[in-house]
Amino acid sequence: MVQIPGRVGKSSGVPLSTEKEFEQEIYVTRSEMAGFIRELASAIEAGGRVEVSRDDWKLGVTPMEPLKIEIQYKGNKRELEIQLKLKESP
Numbered sequence: 001m002v003q004i005p006g007r008v009g010k011s012s013g014v015p016l017s018t019e020k021e022f023e024q025e026i027y028v029t030r031s032e033m034a035g036f037i038r039e040l041a042s043a044i045e046a047g048g049r050v051e052v053s054r055d056d057w058k059l060g061v062t063p064m065e066p067l068k069i070e071i072q073y074k075g076n077k078r079e080l081e082i083q084l085k086l087k088e089s090p
Contacts, residue, residue: 001051002040002051002052002053005032006026009025010025011023015054026054064090067086069084070083
């Protein structure tokens with residue numbers, strides 16, 4: 001299980017609901033982000049269930065391939081957004 005570090009920002013939804021969406025912003029340092037990405041990469045590479053957690057919740061999926069990466073660059077904001085999508089195996 002990968003522990004998510006950092007300070008919680010905006011959120012919507014309930015993390016443990018299976019019928020609704022959940023979204024949370026978390027602010028981290030460079031070091032915290034790098035460590036999180038390394039741990040997440042190890043969990044993905046190991047295969048099986050990938051879980052992430054905070055103090056009061058835990059979410060996970062058993063992803064099927066192909067995994068999906070979405071890249072978005074907003075030039076006016078000079079912001080690079082990278083989304084990793086892990087879809088549950090049936």
